[in-house]
Amino acid sequence: MSGGHTTPVGGANPPEGRTGRPPLTERRKAATRLEIAREAVRLFTAKGVAETSAEEIAAAAGLSVRTLWRYFPTKESCVWPLLTAGIDNMARALRTWRPGQDISEVLDEMARTGDDIVQDMPTLLVLVRMTRTEPGLRAVWLQAHDDAEPVFADVFAERAGVPGDDLDTRVRAAMINGALRAAFEHYAWRVADAGSVDEDGLAETMRAALRAATRGVSH
Known part of the structure; x- marks a missing residue:
């Protein structure tokens, strides 16, 4: 295989909804995947996706x-772990969402359990910026959210005690998923300094998006 592999990636290391601490071997694999993702973004930023080979990422x-x-399966999909970490964290946080609680408060739970995500946030913002001009990365970003939607739907279905394919829960999941993607893109595409992250500003952007998505929708 050569460095010219292209998207689509469908299903490369999708969110698993696993509970509890994974075995050591899985944690090592996850750490390796994350390191690959970081190096891929670094190279993509420096050289562009087309000019970066799989051999360079591996080295x-x-x-x-x-x-x-x-x-x-592709060089573009190497960034997958960075894109899905926040989505996975959101799914876990949604499981703590209590009836009658403002959904934006779920972000507090995400902040409490997302220290690793904060560490990679500057890299993630750079990556999301690149999705505007790199179609291969854009496809991976959209696939990550597409795979997240049924995970969110399962969370809502569990809360409501209904089947996972219930239309109401699927619509809620789509709203939350779309709000998160729009909020992150809005923030990433408008931050002037690529090397810094205003965590409060990002959190407020996400809260505003979640409130907009659920405005007028009962819990």
């Missing part, structure tokens, strides 16, 4: 190309 992460392809 930067200290891996062989053969090993890289065991983790990801």
Whole structure:
């Protein structure tokens, strides 16, 4: 396989909804995937996606190309772990959402459990900025949210005690999913300094989006 692999990625390491602490081997694999993602973004930022090869990404992460392809099917999909970390955290936080509670308060739970995400936030913002001009990365970003929607729907269905394919829960999931994506893009595309993150500003943007999505919708 060569560095010219292209998207789509559908299903590369999707959110699993797993509970509890994963085994050590899985944690090591997750750490490896995340390191690959960081190096991929660094190279994509410096050279552009088209000019970055899979061989370069593998070398930067200290891996062989053969090993890289065991983790990801395309060079663009190498960024997947950075995109899904926040989505996975949101799904966990939604499970703590109490009836009658403002949904924006779910973000407080995300902040409480998302220290690792904060560490990678500058890199993630750079990545989301690139999705405006890099179609391959845009496809991965949209796929990550597409895969997240049924996860969110399952959370709402569990809360309501209805089947996961219930239309109401699917619509709620789509609203929340769309709000999160729009909020993050809005913030990422408008931050002047790519090297800094105003966590309060990002949180407020996401709260505003969630409130807009659920305005007039009962819990």
